[in-house]
Amino acid sequence: MQHPDPADFGAPGGLFRRLRDNCAAEWEHYAWHPFVRGLSDGTLPEDAFRRYLVQDYLFLIQFARAKALAVFKAESLDAMRDKTATIGALLDEMRLHVGYCAGWGIPEAELRRTPEAAETVAYTRYVLDRGFAGDILDLEVALVPCTVGYGEIARRILRDPGRLEAGNPYQSWIDAYAAPGYQALAKAAAARIDALGESHGGEIRFAALAATFTEATRLEARFWQMGLDAAEPGWRPGYRRDRTGWIQMAGTPGRPA
Numbered sequence: 001m002q003h004p005d006p007a008d009f010g011a012p013g014g015l016f017r018r019l020r021d022n023c024a025a026e027w028e029h030y031a032w033h034p035f036v037r038g039l040s041d042g043t044l045p046e047d048a049f050r051r052y053l054v055q056d057y058l059f060l061i062q063f064a065r066a067k068a069l070a071v072f073k074a075e076s077l078d079a080m081r082d083k084t085a086t087i088g089a090l091l092d093e094m095r096l097h098v099g100y101c102a103g104w105g106i107p108e109a110e111l112r113r114t115p116e117a118a119e120t121v122a123y124t125r126y127v128l129d130r131g132f133a134g135d136i137l138d139l140e141v142a143l144v145p146c147t148v149g150y151g152e153i154a155r156r157i158l159r160d161p162g163r164l165e166a167g168n169p170y171q172s173w174i175d176a177y178a179a180p181g182y183q184a185l186a187k188a189a190a191a192r193i194d195a196l197g198e199s200h201g202g203e204i205r206f207a208a209l210a211a212t213f214t215e216a217t218r219l220e221a222r223f224w225q226m227g228l229d230a231a232e233p234g235w236r237p238g239y240r241r242d243r244t245g246w247i248q249m250a251g252t253p254g255r256p257a
C-alpha cells in the first residue's frame with residue numbers, strides 16, 4: 001500500500017472521489033494491476049505489452065466516438081467546444097500511437113487488420129451504451145476511470161519503490177502519462193465530474209452513477225488482463241524467464257512476490 005498522493009485527483013467530498021472510494025477494491029485492482037507493476041519494474045513480458053498496444057489503438061477509435069457522443073450530449077456551448085477540441089487532440093494522438101507501435105515493430109497494417117478483442121468490445125460498447133441511454137453525466141462517469149485512472153497510474157509508478165528507472169523498456173509509456181500536460185487533463189476530468197455532480201444531481205443519482213463507474217473500472221482491469229493473457233503463463237511482477245524457468249529479479253525491494 002502506498003502513501004496518499006498529495007496531488008490526488010478530484011476535490012475531497014466531490015463526486016469523483018466518492019465514486020472512486022465507493023469501489024476501492026476494484027479501483028486498486030485496476031490502478032495497481034500486475035500489468036501496471038510490470039510496466040513499473042520493467043519485467044512485463046513484451047508479448048503482453050504488444051497485445052495491449054494493438055488493442056489500445058482499437059480502443060482509442062471507439063473512445064473518439066464516445067467523445068463525439070459527448071459533444072452531442074453536452075450541457076452547454078462551452079462544453080461542446082471543449083469536447084470538440086479534445087476529439088481533435090485524440091485523433092492527432094492516434095497518429096503518435098501508430099508511430100509508437102511502429103517503434104515496437106507493429107506496422108499500421110497489423111493495427112488495422114487485427115479484430116477487436118472481446119475485452120475491447122465489452123469496455124468501449126459499455127461506455128457508448130451508458131452515453132446513449134443516459135445524459136452527459138452518465139457518459140462522463142463511464143469515461144472518467146479511463147482518463148483519470150491513467151493519470152493516477154503514472155503517479156503511482158513514479159512513487160513505486162520497485163520501479164526500474166534506468167533501462168526500463170516501458171519508460172516512454174510512463175513518461176506520456178506522467179507528463180504535466182496529461183496530468184492537467186486528468187485533473188480537469190476529475191474536476192468536471194465534481195462540477196457535473198453539482199449541476200446534474202450527483203447526490204440523488206449516486207447509486208446508478210456508482211454502478212456505471214464501478215463497471216467501467218472493472219472493464220479497465222479486464223483490459224490489462226487481456227494483455228497479460230497474451231504472455232506465457234506463470235509471469236508475475238518482478239520475474240523474468242531464463243532457460244531454467246522464472247527467476248526473481250534483483251532490485252525490486254519492498255515488493256511482495
Ligand SMILES: Cc1ncc(C[n+]2csc(CCO)c2C)c(N)n1
Pocket residue numbers: 056059060063090093146147150220223
Ligand atoms: C484502455 C485504456 N484506458 C485508458 C487510456 C487512456 N486514454 C484514453 S483516451 C486518452 C486521451 C485523452 O483523452 C487517454 C490518455 C487508454 N489509452 N487505454
